[in-house]
Structures are given as structure tokens and as C-alpha cells.
Amino acid sequence: MSQIICRDLSLGYNGEAVCKNVNFEIEAGDYLCIVGENGSGKSTLMKALLGLHSPLGGEIIKGDGTSTGSIGYLPQQSELQRDFPATVGEVTLSGCIGSLGKKFFYSKADRLRAHDAMKQLGICDLADRPYSSLSGGQQQRTLLARALCATKKIILLDEPVSGLDPAATADMYETIYLLNKKSHTTVIMVTHDISASIRYANKILHMGGSPHFFRSVEEYRASSLFPAEGGEA
Amino acid sequence: MKLLDTLIEYFSYDFVIYAFVVGVLVSLCSALFGVVLVLKRFSFIGDGLSHVAFGAMAIAAVIGLTNNMLVVLPITVISAILLLRAGQSTRIKGDAAIAMISVGSLAVGYLLMSVFSTSANVSGDVCSTLFGSFSILTLSKTDLWVCLVMSVVVLALFVLFYNRIFSVTFDEGFSRAAGLNATVYNLLVAVVIAVIIVLAMSLVGSLLISALVIFPALSSMRVCKSFKGVVICSAIISVVCACVGIISSILLSTPVGPTVVCADIIAFGVCFVLGSIGKLSK
Numbered sequence: 001m002s003q004i005i006c007r008d009l010s011l012g013y014n015g016e017a018v019c020k021n022v023n024f025e026i027e028a029g030d031y032l033c034i035v036g037e038n039g040s041g042k043s044t045l046m047k048a049l050l051g052l053h054s055p056l057g058g059e060i061i062k063g064d065g066t067s068t069g070s071i072g073y074l075p076q077q078s079e080l081q082r083d084f085p086a087t088v089g090e091v092t093l094s095g096c097i098g099s100l101g102k103k104f105f106y107s108k109a110d111r112l113r114a115h116d117a118m119k120q121l122g123i124c125d126l127a128d129r130p131y132s133s134l135s136g137g138q139q140q141r142t143l144l145a146r147a148l149c150a151t152k153k154i155i156l157l158d159e160p161v162s163g164l165d166p167a168a169t170a171d172m173y174e175t176i177y178l179l180n181k182k183s184h185t186t187v188i189m190v191t192h193d194i195s196a197s198i199r200y201a202n203k204i205l206h207m208g209g210s211p212h213f214f215r216s217v218e219e220y221r222a223s224s225l226f227p228a229e230g231g232e233a
Numbered sequence: 234m235k236l237l238d239t240l241i242e243y244f245s246y247d248f249v250i251y252a253f254v255v256g257v258l259v260s261l262c263s264a265l266f267g268v269v270l271v272l273k274r275f276s277f278i279g280d281g282l283s284h285v286a287f288g289a290m291a292i293a294a295v296i297g298l299t300n301n302m303l304v305v306l307p308i309t310v311i312s313a314i315l316l317l318r319a320g321q322s323t324r325i326k327g328d329a330a331i332a333m334i335s336v337g338s339l340a341v342g343y344l345l346m347s348v349f350s351t352s353a354n355v356s357g358d359v360c361s362t363l364f365g366s367f368s369i370l371t372l373s374k375t376d377l378w379v380c381l382v383m384s385v386v387v388l389a390l391f392v393l394f395y396n397r398i399f400s401v402t403f404d405e406g407f408s409r410a411a412g413l414n415a416t417v418y419n420l421l422v423a424v425v426i427a428v429i430i431v432l433a434m435s436l437v438g439s440l441l442i443s444a445l446v447i448f449p450a451l452s453s454m455r456v457c458k459s460f461k462g463v464v465i466c467s468a469i470i471s472v473v474c475a476c477v478g479i480i481s482s483i484l485l486s487t488p489v490g491p492t493v494v495c496a497d498i499i500a501f502g503v504c505f506v507l508g509s510i511g512k513l514s515k
């Protein structure tokens with residue numbers, strides 16, 4: 001069953017298109033990697049999927065469990081956040097903000113959800129540690145835990161491994177892969193790392209060409225877009 | 234013992250108690266929202282607004298209203314919204330626009346006061362508007378009630394929206410994706426800051442308000458690493474500094490505003506040292 005369908009989507013700012021004719025379809029349990037050069041509109045596409053950015057044209061059709069507010073999101077990290085005074089527990093719990101509704105305070109169920117998310121990502125023992133004192137990989141794990149508090153159905157990750165060292169990168173990819181395989185969470189991930197995309201994803205969207213390339217991984221491998229020996233895009 | 238006697242004598246007057254209550258409430262409110270202001274990189278709003286509030290005060294003085302609040306509050310709140318939008322705008326030079334508004338209000342304010350004021354001591358009036366009154370403030374019962382009600386509203390807003398404020402402050406993008414209307418919360422913060430600045434003006438004067446908003450937040454960030462810790466610590470530091478400042482100003486016969494701010498500076502120094510020791514010992 002399709003979770004998200006994009007038809008002839010054009011995105012841009014102030015009437016000027018950044019990308020045109022984006023077409024793709026995501027089913028529950030898919031692992032989609034979005035690759036492409038800087039400025040090709042990957043982050044903008046993510047924001048459109050989240051309902052934070054209205055398309056210039058075309059349409060985004062959302063299936064069940066993907067309405068605005070019920071998608072887990074791991075944004076491209078900003079510098080401001082890195083020295084923010086907050087504990088891992090506080091950050092993770094803030095993932096429940098969408099389910100607060102008309103309430104003012106988190107319920108026991110919310111706290112339990114945050115605890116489970118931290119457990120799933122192996123950061124329970126960091127719960128009282130300041131976010132700013134963590135390594136890059138631990139910070140990303142925390143933000144992933146926060147995204148999981150929002151939903152387990154579909155998560156959007158914008159360059160989750162940028163700035164991580166190779167070990168932490170491999171670790172992060174493995175975690176996301178397990179999430180996709182074991183919990184059947186749909187994953188949509190922006191990355192520059194084509195070799196990792198082919199290893200883990202089952203679908204690939206290559207932004208920047210016209211038309212944008214959207215195929216399964218097997219077809220992508222055989223196509224001219226795929227660099228001879230994998231590696232960085 | 235003589236000092237104690239002086240204090241007891243002072244505190245037998247209603248107006249001293251009023252000033253004390255207002256001081257504690259204002260410093261509590263400013264400390265809580267100061268944390269948000271600093272973390273959201275909105276400090277410029279506090280600074281800009283304090284200048285605007287001076288201009289508004291001058292207008293109120295010229296019109297000759299008995300209750301300044303009626304003019305000062307709306308002007309400051311509207312300016313807060315304008316400043317917020319200017320600061321977030323990427324197209325025009327936002328920071329330059331803010332500088333323009335602040336310095337413009339100062340100039341116009343002073344001009345209005347010196348041209349139209351009927352008071353015999355214009356520079357004294359200007360000075361006390363900028364830096365707070367020279368001796369302990371004389372607040373009416375109405376002033377006290379207005380301040381009480383506003384402070385309770387501000388505190389309630391902070392407590393009730395604590396989780397949402399945290400989320401929007403930490404990560405606006407994520408909060409929006411989760412369905413929170415971040416624009417409303419930014420607006421809320423800007424408007425509340427405007428209210429706090431108007432309330433604080435009588436205590437420390439318009440130019441010194443930023444200190445009341447920013448110092449406790451920065452101090453507590455030196456020693457606390459959780460958001461809740463920072464908020465609580467900031468509130469405690471601010472209230473203690475306000476009490477110490479007001480009492481010292483009575484005992485030493487110094488102007489209230491600068492004395493309170495000095496207490497905040499000392500507290501920052503202490504927290505800075507404590508924070509550094511904490512880091513070294515790790």
C-alpha cells in the first residue's frame with residue numbers, strides 16, 4: 001500500500017523553482033535514499049513531505065499514518081543546537097510534543113515512549129547527560145530517538161551522518177537499517193553516500209537531473225548515474 | 234545592628250514593601266523568559282525594546298497621562314512584533330533595522346521630553362527613565378496590582394507552555410513538523426518580553442532591563458546543563474540578586490537599578506568561576 005505519492009511536484013522559493021517534475025511513490029516498509037548535489041532541493045523536498053513547505057505545483061498524496069504531525073523527522077543539524085543546555089532525556093521526550101494535543105504536560109505514556117525509544121537506540125544510560133557533551137554520533141542517536149517518539153511508521157532523515165566519523169557513520173547506518181527491517185519503519189533518507197544507499201536502500205531518488213531519476217536500487221546500479229566504483233556522489 | 238534597624242524601619246512603609254514585591258516578581262519573570270530569549274538568539278529584541286520603551290515613556294510624559302502603562306504597553310508590544318519580524322527576515326538588513334528603531338526611539342524620546350516637558354528637572358526625568366529612579370521607588374497600589382496580575386499571567390504562561398517552549402526553542406523545524414505552530418510561540422515570547430520590559434522599567438530603568446533579562450540566564454548556563462536546571466537556577470539567581478540589590482540600595486543609599494544589575498554581575502562572576510572549576514575537575 002502506498003504511503004506517499006508525489007506527482008509532478010515542483011518546489012521552490014518565491015516563485016522560483018528549485019526542482020521540477022519530481023515523481024515517486026513510497027510503500028510501507030520502503031527504504032528510500034535521496035541523493036543529489038548540494039542545492040538540488042533535497043532538504044526542500046523533505047520539508048514539503050512534512051508539510052512545512054507548500055509546493056509550487058504538483059501534488060503530494062499521503063496515505064495512512066503520514067499526515068502532518070505524525071512523521072518522525074531528523075533535521076539537518078544546526079550549529080545552534082550543539083551547545084544547547086538540555087539533557088538527552090529532555091530532548092528525547094520533546095519528540096512527544098506532537099501528541100500533546102490540548103494537554104499542557106506529558107503523560108506517563110509519553111514518558112514511557114521516550115524511555116523505549118532511548119532503549120531501542122542504546123542511549124538509556126545517557127539520559128541525564130547534557131546533550132552538548134555528547135559525541136556527534138550520540139547526538140544523532142538522541143535526535144533519532146526523538147523522531148521515534150513522534151512515530152514508528154515513517155521517519156525522514158536529512159543527512160543523518162554528516163560530520164560523523166567512519167565508525168559512528170557505520171553505526172548509524174546499521175541502526176537505521178535495523179529500524180527498517182525489524183520495526184518495519186519506512187525510512188526516507190537524504191545522503192551523499194551512494195555506496196551506503198545501494199547497500200541499505202531498496203529505492204533511490206536522484207535529484208538534479210531532468211527528469212529526476214527514481215528507480216529501485218538494482219536499476220540504479222545499472223544506470224549511467226551510478227559512478228563506476230561507488231563512492232561519494 | 235544599626236543597619237538592621239534601618240531596614241526594619243524602611244520595611245514598615247508600604248511603598249518599600251510594594252517595591253520589594255514588584256522587584257521579586259519582575260526579576261522572576263525576566264529570568265524565565267530570559268533563558269528562552271538567550272537560547273533563541275533573540276537577545277536583540279530585549280535590547281531594542283528597552284530603547285523603544287524609553288521613547289514610549291517620553292510620549293506618555295508629553296501627553297501627560299496619569300497612567301503611563303496605557304501608552305507604553307501597546308507601543309512596546311507592537312514594536313516587539315515588528316522587531317521579531319525584522320530579526321527573522323533574511324531579505325532586508327534585519328539587524329540594521331533593529332538598530333535604527335532603537336536609536337531612533339532614544340533620539341525622539343529625548344527630543345520630546347526636552348521640548349515639551351513642563352517639569353523643572355528634565356535631565357533628572359530622563360536619567361531616571363533610563364536608569365531607574367534614584368532612590369527606592371514609590372509605586373501606587375494600582376501599580377502594584379497591575380504588576381501582580383501581569384506577573385501571574387506571565388508565570389502561568391511559562392509553566393503551562395513549558396514543554397512547547399522547550400521544543401520550539403531547541404528545534405523549530407522539528408516542532409513545526411510535529412504540528413506545532415512555532416510562529417505563535419515566537420510571537421508569544423516576543424510579546425511577553427515586551428510586557429516584562431514595561432514592568433521592569435520602573436524598577437531598573439529602560440536601559441538596564443536587558444541586564445535583568447540576560448544576566449541570570451547566562452549565569453545559570455555556566456553551572457547547569459539541563460534545560461529545567463537552567464530555568465530554575467536562573468529564576469533563583471535573579472530573585473536573590475533582586476533582593477540583595479534592593480536591600481543594598483536602601484542601606485547604601487545607591488540607585489536601585491544599577492545596584493541590582495551589579496548584584497547580577499557579581500552572580501555571573503561567581504557562576505563563571507564555578508563553571509570553570511566544574512569543567513576542570515572533570
Ligand SMILES: Nc1ncnc2c1ncn2[C@@H]1O[C@H](COP(=O)(O)OP(=O)(O)O)[C@@H](O)[C@H]1O
Nearest residue numbers: 013014018036037038039040041042043044045
Ligand atoms: N528559505 C529559503 N529561501 C530561499 N531559498 C532557499 C531557502 N532554503 C533553500 N533555498 C534554496 O533552495 C535550493 C535548494 O536548497 P536545499 O533544499 O537545502 O538543497 P539540498 O538540501 O539539496 O542541498 C538552494 O539553492 C537554496 O539556496
Ligand SMILES: [Mg+2]
Nearest residue numbers: 042043076158
Ligand atoms: Mg540539505
